[in-house]
Amino acid sequence: MTPGNGEDAGAIRVEGLTKRFRSFTAVDNVTLLVRRGEVLGLLGPNGAGKSTLIRMLCGIMRPTAGCVHVAGINVVEHAEAVRQHLGYVSQKFSLYDDLTAAENLRLFGGLYGLGGQALVARVQWALAISGLDGKGDVLTRDLGGGLRRRLALGCAMLHRPPILILDEPTSGIDPMLRRQFWELIHQFAAEGVTALVSTHYLDEADYCNRLALMSAGRLVALGTPHELRYAAARGDLVRVECDAPVRAAEMLKAVPGVHDVAIFGNALHVSITNMEPEAALRASLEARGIACMSIEAIEPSLEDVFAQRLGSDSREEPAD
Amino acid sequence: MSHPGESIVAVRGLRRSFGSTKAVDGLSFDVSRGEIFGLVGPDGAGKTTVMRILAGVLTADSGSVEVAGCDVRRYPESVKSHISYMPQRFGLYENLSIDENIAFYAGLFGVSRRQREEVAARLLALTGLSRFRSRLAGKLSGGMKQKLALICALIHEPQLVLLDEPTTGVDPISRGELWHLLYELQAQAVTLLIATAYLEEAERCNELALIHQGRLLACDKPEHLKRRMAGEVLRLVTPDPRSARDYLAAAEGVRNCVLIGDGIRLVVDNAELRMPELRSLMLQTELRFSSFEQVSPTIEDLFVAGAAGLLQGAPQ
Numbered sequence: 001m002t003p004g005n006g007e008d009a010g011a012i013r014v015e016g017l018t019k020r021f022r023s024f025t026a027v028d029n030v031t032l033l034v035r036r037g038e039v040l041g042l043l044g045p046n047g048a049g050k051s052t053l054i055r056m057l058c059g060i061m062r063p064t065a066g067c068v069h070v071a072g073i074n075v076v077e078h079a080e081a082v083r084q085h086l087g088y089v090s091q092k093f094s095l096y097d098d099l100t101a102a103e104n105l106r107l108f109g110g111l112y113g114l115g116g117q118a119l120v121a122r123v124q125w126a127l128a129i130s131g132l133d134g135k136g137d138v139l140t141r142d143l144g145g146g147l148r149r150r151l152a153l154g155c156a157m158l159h160r161p162p163i164l165i166l167d168e169p170t171s172g173i174d175p176m177l178r179r180q181f182w183e184l185i186h187q188f189a190a191e192g193v194t195a196l197v198s199t200h201y202l203d204e205a206d207y208c209n210r211l212a213l214m215s216a217g218r219l220v221a222l223g224t225p226h227e228l229r230y231a232a233a234r235g236d237l238v239r240v241e242c243d244a245p246v247r248a249a250e251m252l253k254a255v256p257g258v259h260d261v262a263i264f265g266n267a268l269h270v271s272i273t274n275m276e277p278e279a280a281l282r283a284s285l286e287a288r289g290i291a292c293m294s295i296e297a298i299e300p301s302l303e304d305v306f307a308q309r310l311g312s313d314s315r316e317e318p319a320d
Numbered sequence: 321m322s323h324p325g326e327s328i329v330a331v332r333g334l335r336r337s338f339g340s341t342k343a344v345d346g347l348s349f350d351v352s353r354g355e356i357f358g359l360v361g362p363d364g365a366g367k368t369t370v371m372r373i374l375a376g377v378l379t380a381d382s383g384s385v386e387v388a389g390c391d392v393r394r395y396p397e398s399v400k401s402h403i404s405y406m407p408q409r410f411g412l413y414e415n416l417s418i419d420e421n422i423a424f425y426a427g428l429f430g431v432s433r434r435q436r437e438e439v440a441a442r443l444l445a446l447t448g449l450s451r452f453r454s455r456l457a458g459k460l461s462g463g464m465k466q467k468l469a470l471i472c473a474l475i476h477e478p479q480l481v482l483l484d485e486p487t488t489g490v491d492p493i494s495r496g497e498l499w500h501l502l503y504e505l506q507a508q509a510v511t512l513l514i515a516t517a518y519l520e521e522a523e524r525c526n527e528l529a530l531i532h533q534g535r536l537l538a539c540d541k542p543e544h545l546k547r548r549m550a551g552e553v554l555r556l557v558t559p560d561p562r563s564a565r566d567y568l569a570a571a572e573g574v575r576n577c578v579l580i581g582d583g584i585r586l587v588v589d590n591a592e593l594r595m596p597e598l599r600s601l602m603l604q605t606e607l608r609f610s611s612f613e614q615v616s617p618t619i620e621d622l623f624v625a626g627a628a629g630l631l632q633g634a635p636q
Contacts, residue, residue, distance in 0.1 A: 046494070145362065171488075172362055207579075211581075224581065225581055246503050246506065263499070263524070264524055303492060
């Protein structure tokens with residue numbers, strides 16, 4: 001593929017991508033197409049290969065096999081060229097605490113090769129989207145968590161990259177500020193920016209257009225949050241409110257037709273197939289003298305989906 | 321020994337400032353014996369400050385704190401034998417083995433050899449770490465380190481364990497395992513007080529205190545909190561969330577409208593009344609949608625509602 005027709009082929013195009021470290025396969029034959037303007041969530045446990053995949057997308061690491069095109073650039077052949085097209089926001093983004101907001105922006109703008117009036121204009125723009133209009137002189141260390149994340153986003157977007165890579169961008173921030181942050185991401189996406197979000201936080205995943213679940217180097221599921229919630233359920237999911245949840249959970253695992261039981265505070269989430277849950281579960285509980293207050297069908301949360309898709313995988317625990 | 325319902329932690333009017341920052345600003349709550357209690361709020365809400373005051377390692381400016389019957393402000397030392405405090409970065413010795421780390425903490429708490437061996441064997445079996453006893457802590461995965469830290473924190477058999485963000489940076493699978501372990505401990509009559517910024521996880525607690533800027537937004541069981549929210553939540557799945565929001569955000573009865581990845585979430589005053597109205601509004605447009613239904617509020621919804629003063633008083 002030649003540079004320039006990247007739009008039709010997708011902003012990020014990964015084909016048969018594999019990375020091996022000696023006998024360990026970190027990324028195993030992954031094929032993935034991310035459309036221009038799409039917000040794609042990349043989920044998976046530590047060691048699933050997310051970071052390795054992202055490093056290969058950024059041209060920091062060479063794949064063992066397969067190809068990667070980002071913004072129409074063949075990353076394997078032109079690793080340096082791709083960097084200008086990427087913005088990166090991490091949970092621990094390296095903003096300099098003892099510089100002001102504007103100084104941080106000027107520093108990063110300089111690193112991206114911006115200067116003169118262009119830089120002044122972009123710094124103004126970044127302050128505005130960070131919610132720091134007129135507050136460029138505030139020391140970065142004095143900014144709250146939400147404003148820091150938005151400033152980091154402003155820094156990453158200074159050079160107008162078409163691709164944005166976000167690593168747990170809103171973990172731990174105030175929910176109101178989190179919504180504002182995602183509002184910005186969706187605004188950029190509407191303007192054609194493609195975002196790849198790597199996260200452990202399933203409430204961040206809800207803000208993504210599609211989710212890619214990785215496990216042991218492979219892509220094990222791909223779809224919108226809605227599709228995954230509905231398609232993933234091997235059976236139905238019911239919420240059981242009962243006494244002694246720990247004892248009840250142990251007991252229900254042995255009931256035929258019950259796949260999995262997870263304790264959720266004052267209730268259990270029980271995934272079942274081919275059974276009449278109300279009668280079977282209630283009878284089993286009451287036979288052991290455990291009072292059952294209610295049983296109701298619920299929609300699986302992304303956390304339930306995740307546990308279902310990945311929970312049964314046996315895995316060693318290498319650091320990612 | 322345990323008395324269900326009796327409170328093991330009682331906090332009244334707690335305040336603590338750092339310079340001009342009010343980290344904790346008039347907080348009151350109770351933790352009942354035997355429950356998993358969540359202190360829930362974003363970074364900077366004051367969770368760690370509360371934890372440190374409860375553990376007797378930081379003094380309050382004002383208010384009262386009673387833990388396991390001890391007045392912590394007056395006798396900060398006497399509380400320490402009844403509780404365990406696991407800060408975000410628990411100090412494991414990376415060049416000591418699992419067994420050596422456990423022995424070190426047992427020594428620190430003055431635990432007898434017999435008690436140490438008994439408790440360690442039980443907790444190692446529970447955490448699945450038994451076969452790694454001689455492995456250096458530095459060679460353990462993140463999830464295993466977490467479990468070892470928990471064993472060290474439990475070696476003196478405390479009545480109350482304070483866990484400060486135990487699942488930060490932990491992947492969902494290990495997180496599930498950790499929670500399984502916490503429920504096992506709960507079944508052994510240990511009370512757990514957990515600080516978390518991860519709102520989805522908060523649903524796993526028996527009781528929640530939602531904390532925002534050092535103040536309490538609400539304290540209740542998660543299922544009760546959901547009933548206290550003024551308004552109901554709808555989710556519309558559509559390939560064009562932005563247009564959907566433009567059409568619906570200003571419709572009658574819509575209080576709040578948030579873009580999500582594959583649609584929008586709406587908070588409305590009355591779902592039964594508004595769903596048909598909104599549906600006919602959408603049918604007047606070209607907007608395609610694949611699903612439109614009422615969903616249960618998330619803890620994030622509750623938090624946003626609480627900060628806006630839209631959580632009603634306790635039910636009944």
